Amino acid sequence: xxxxxxxxxxxxxxxxxxxxxxxxxxxxxxxxxxxxxxxxxxxxxxxxxxxxxxxxxxxxxxxxxxxxxxxxxxxxxxxxxxxxxxxxxxxxxxxxxxxxxxxxxxxxxxxxxxxxxxxxxxxxxxxxxxxxxxxxxxxxxxxxxxxxxxxxxxxxxxxxxxxxxxxxxxxxxxxxxxxxxxxxxxxxxxxxxxxxxxxxxxxxxxxxxxxxxxxxxxxxxxxxxxxxxxxxxxxxxxxxxxxxxxxxxxxxxx
Amino acid sequence: xxxxxxxxxxxxxxxxxxxxxxxxxxxxxxxxxxxxxxxxxxxxxxxxxxxxxxxxxxxxxxxxxxxxxxxxxxxxxxxxxxxxxxxxxxxxxxxxxxxxxxxxxxxxxxxxxxxxxxxxxxxxxxxxxxxxxxxxxxxxxxxxxxxxxxxxxxxxxxxxxxxxxxxxxxxxxxxxxxxxxxxxxxxxxxxxxxxxxxxxxxxxxxxxxxxxxxxxxxxxxxxxxxxxxxxxxxxxxxxxxxxxxxxxxxxxxxxxxxxxxxxxxxxxxxxxxxxxxxxxxxxxxxxxxxxxxxxxxxxxxxxxxxxxxxxxxxxxxxxxxxxxxx
Numbered sequence: 365x366x367x368x369x370x371x372x373x374x375x376x377x378x379x380x381x382x383x384x385x386x387x388x389x390x391x392x393x394x395x396x397x398x399x400x401x402x403x404x405x406x407x408x409x410x411x412x413x414x415x416x417x418x419x420x421x422x423x424x425x426x427x428x429x430x431x432x433x434x435x436x437x438x439x440x441x442x443x444x445x446x447x448x449x450x451x452x453x454x455x456x457x458x459x460x461x462x463x464x465x466x467x468x469x470x471x472x473x474x475x476x477x478x479x480x481x482x483x484x485x486x487x488x489x490x491x492x493x494x495x496x497x498x499x500x501x502x503x504x505x506x507x508x509x510x511x512x513x514x515x516x517x518x519x520x521x522x523x524x525x526x527x528x529x530x531x532x533x534x535x536x537x538x539x540x541x542x543x544x545x546x547x548x549x550x551x552x553x554x555x556x557x558x559x560x561x562x563x564x565x566x567x568x569x570x571x572x573x574x575x576x577x578x579x580x581x582x583x584x585x586x587x588x589x590x591x592x593x594x595x596x597x598x599x600x601x602x603x604x605x606x607x608x609x610x611x612x613x614x615x616x617x618x
Numbered sequence: 619x620x621x622x623x624x625x626x627x628x629x630x631x632x633x634x635x636x637x638x639x640x641x642x643x644x645x646x647x648x649x650x651x652x653x654x655x656x657x658x659x660x661x662x663x664x665x666x667x668x669x670x671x672x673x674x675x676x677x678x679x680x681x682x683x684x685x686x687x688x689x690x691x692x693x694x695x696x697x698x699x700x701x702x703x704x705x706x707x708x709x710x711x712x713x714x715x716x717x718x719x720x721x722x723x724x725x726x727x728x729x730x731x732x733x734x735x736x737x738x739x740x741x742x743x744x745x746x747x748x749x750x751x752x753x754x755x756x757x758x759x760x761x762x763x764x765x766x767x768x769x770x771x772x773x774x775x776x777x778x779x780x781x782x783x784x785x786x787x788x789x790x791x792x793x794x795x796x797x798x799x800x801x802x803x804x805x806x807x808x809x810x811x812x813x814x815x816x817x818x819x820x821x822x823x824x825x826x827x828x829x830x831x832x833x834x835x836x837x838x839x840x841x842x843x844x845x846x847x848x849x850x851x852x853x854x855x856x857x858x859x860x861x862x863x864x865x866x867x868x869x870x871x872x873x874x875x876x877x878x879x880x881x882x883x884x885x886x887x888x889x890x891x892x893x894x895x896x897x898x899x900x901x902x903x904x905x906x907x908x909x910x911x912x913x914x915x916x917x918x919x920x921x922x923x924x925x926x927x928x929x930x931x932x933x934x935x936x937x938x939x940x941x942x943x944x
Contacts, residue, residue, distance in 0.1 A: 416831075442833035454831065456824040459817075467821050468832040470814050476834050477842070482812040489814075529832060 368393050368427075369563055370446075370533050375414055375424035377407075377587075384410040386587040387424065390565075392533055397555070397564045399578035401571070403608055407587040408567040409451055412537045415565070416448045417441045429532050443471075445532035447525075447562075449539055453518040457511030461502055461521050464510050465493035468528035493528060500524040500554060516547040523554070527561075534564040540573050552576055575599075583608060622938040626891040630801065633659075633898065637793045649789040650861070651905065655898045656796040657857045662881035662893025663803045664850025669879065670887035671811055672843040673823030677875045678734060678750030681757045682848035684870030685730055686723040686855025688761065691773040691865035693719050698776055714779040716786070716795070719856055727852020728845050730757070735844035739837055751872055758870040772866025779860050786860070796857050803850055804890050810846070811888075819843050851878070883922065886932025895933050 368391035377385040384407045392398050400408050413419045415426055417438040426434045433441055442448070455464050466483060469492045470476050483489060497503045500520040505513060510521060519539055526534055539555070540548050552573050558564060559579075568574050574581065575595050582592040583604050591601045598604055633652060640648025661683050668674040696703050696712025704710040713719060734753045738746055767773045777787075784791040810816050818839045821829040826836035859865045868874065877900070885896030900918070907914035929936050 438830045439833055439835045442831055448831055450827075450831075454825060454828050456821045456828055458824050459820060463817060463820075464828075467817060467829065467834065470817070471833045476814055476818045476839070478814040480809045480813060482809070483814045483817050484812065486814070525832060 366393050369429060370415065370565065371427045372411070372415065373425045373427070375411065375421050375426065377410055377414060377419065377422050383407075383587045385414065385421070385424075388584070388587070388589055390582050390589065390592065392563045392565050394563055395559055396579040397559050397566055397577050399566045399568060399574045399581045400584060401568065401574055401581060401608070402584035406584045408584055409537055410587070411584070412448065412535050412565070412567055415441075416446060416535055442529065445529070445562075446535060447527070447529040447531035447533070448535040449519075449522040449526055449537060451537040451541060451567075453515075453522055455510045455518060455521060455525075457509070459510055460507050461497060461510050461513060461517075461524075462490065462493050462506040464521060465496050465524050465528050466490065468525045469493050469496075472528065472530055496524040496528045497521075499527060501550065516543050519543060519547075520551070520554075523551075523558075527558070531562050533562050534558065534566075536564055537567045538569060539566070540568055540570045548573060620938075622889065622934060622940075625934060625937045629891045629895050629898070633800075633894065634797060637790060641790055646789055649793055651901055653789065653793045653796050653861055654858075655894065655901050656793065656800045657854050657861060658878070658881060658897040658901070659894030660796070660800045660803050660857070661851045661854035661878050662885070662897055663800065663807055664847045664854065665878050666847075666882050666887065666889075666893050667807060667810065667850070668844050668847035669882055670889075670892070671807075671816065671823065672819050672840055672847075674739070674840060674844060674847075675747050675879075676738075676750045676844070676847075677747050677872065677879065678738075678752075678754035679848070679851045679878050680870050680872065680874035681734065681754035682727040682731055682851035683855035683858070683874060683878065684757065684761070684865075684867070685727045686852030687859035687865040687869045688767065688773070688855075689723040689726050689852070690719050690779065690856040690859040691775055692767055693722065694775045694777075694779050695767070695773055714777070716779045716781045716856075716860070719779055720853055723852045723856035724849045727855070728849040730852075731845045731848025732841070735841045735848070739840055739844065751875070754870065754872060754875055758867055758872075761867040761870055768866070770867060772864055772868075775859060775863045775865070778863055792861070796861075799853065799857070800894060803853075804894070808890055811890075815839070815842070880918075880922065882932075884925065884932055886934040887930075889932060889934040892932050892934050899933060 370392040373389055375385050375388040388411055400411060402408050414421045417436060425432060429444055466489055469489055494506060497506050500523055502517060502520055502524060505517055513521060540551060555577055578595055581595055581598045582589050585607050590607060591598060591604050633655060637649040637652040665679050668676050693712045694714050697714045702709055702711050738749045741749055762770050780786055781795055786792045818834050822836040822839045829836045881893045881896035881900060884899055885892030903918060907917055925932060931940050
């Protein structure tokens with residue numbers, strides 16, 4: 365197995381009496397989609413938040429691209445190449461879709477503190493941003509105010525922004541949440557192509573999407589990883605069936 | 619040309635025409651009022667960068683405005699009294715040259731904005747308002763209790779400072795200086811708002827988490843904007859001191875901070891000519907309604923409430939036919 369790009373080691377986080385993460389150890393290697401599944405409130409998002417730097421772990425370590433990032437803030441981790449999307453879309457609503465992506469492009473170029481030259485006349489900036497919108501099939505919505513986009517389009521826009529960061533790893537927190545079947549199918553196809561660019565740590569409730577995409581699945585219950593393996597192994601795992609998937613198999617979950 | 623651009627041009631032309639007419643009809647007071655509009659409009663244009671573009675509701679901009687004023691007053695009074703500012707380690711004399719006073723005022727208010735901003739921007743919302751207010755009040759009480767430069771009584775500047783090639787004692791000449799600086803500041807604000815930095819600042823205002831997630835520090839972006847904003851207010855303060863030939867702690871008081879904010883809100887936040895229009899409206903109301911009743915501020919208050927409730931784009935927003943933010 366190749367050296368993991370991202371690795372958490374015994375990550376633990378408590379909120380008062382609630383153990384949100386209990387010694388979570390997982391990794392992400394190049395080219396894969398590693399799905400993190402579990403019932404509501406199991407602590408999936410808490411793991412994403414700790415890896416992204418939104419909340420600080422109580423103990424344990426996080427290694428990314430060969431260095432310990434456990435004490436870095438969100439900005440520094442993003443600059444190292446961690447691209448994250450949110451469970452509830454987080455965009456700049458007054459900006460156009462294109463401007464939202466431009467922010468990410470100018471960040472990667474490390475050219476934010478330019479005060480006099482108009483950004484809209486910067487063709488390279490615009491073209492790069494546009495190319496990411498094209499990948500998410502949003503190019504004809506580029507000039508729409510992001511706040512006016514449909515729910516599904518906002519989800520896709522967040523992924524376009526993440527893509528623009530040219531990341532070394534994606535952290536996607538329920539990208540399919542609230543999407544209709546048609547959009548979900550489109551997104552599955554897009555994510556499928558994304559893994560070759562950078563591996564994806566995917567939190568998702570849509571079990572069809574998870575089993576269609578994941579190379580590996582980890583199941584988290586009460587903050588603890590109870591099983592980890594290929595989709596086949598997870599499907600066959602008795603403990604997982606009892607705790608989460610239900611007796612009738614994965615179809616009844618989600 | 620869109621409607622807002624046309625209105626902006628009209629305001630710029632109107633502000634230029636007023637003192638010329640005042641001169642033609644021998645009403646020098648009109649020139650003074652127009653100069654005051656240009657200077658306060660400049661202070662408001664500065665605040666608009668923090669408040670409008672950056673979403674930082676600062677109730678402490680009087681600190682920068684007043685510091686700029688005190689820089690002008692202190693430098694000029696030393697020069698006029700032939701007393702050096704320092705003798706050791708090296709001799710520093712006062713000056714009455716605006717071209718020296720302005721950069722000093724800009725640097726001093728910029729440093730103050732850097733310190734106050736760096737501490738205040740660790741908070742948001744109402745805490746940010748209160749902490750900027752608290753810092754400004756600290757500067758205010760410091761000025762009151764420091765007797766060397768007049769303390770509570772303030773500091774007089776006997777002769778208006780000089781600008782090469784112009785006679786600053788001629789009200790029209792001094793107006794021209796202030797007007798050009800106002801237009802330059804508005805032009806700079808326009809470029810800033812359209813730039814990559816402007817994009818990041820808008821991102822920080824709308825959704826700081828989004829900005830951090832793409833690897834741009836909202837703190838650094840906001841702090842930079844806050845410093846630029848404070849510098850403009852400081853320059854305006856230096857001009858204001860020269861207009862009145864007087865500096866006093868009242869320039870530093872929270873009342874001044876509130877007034878600058880009123881200009882911005884009256885005219886319309888994030889409208890390039892909003893602060894200038896707001897300052898003009900305020901001063902016209904002060905000098906018309908103010909003559910009728912000393913309770914004119916009551917009416918101003920009602921106007922403000924109406925604007926905030928029904929026309930968030932301020933006066934410019936109403937004239938441009940948009941009552942929402944652009």
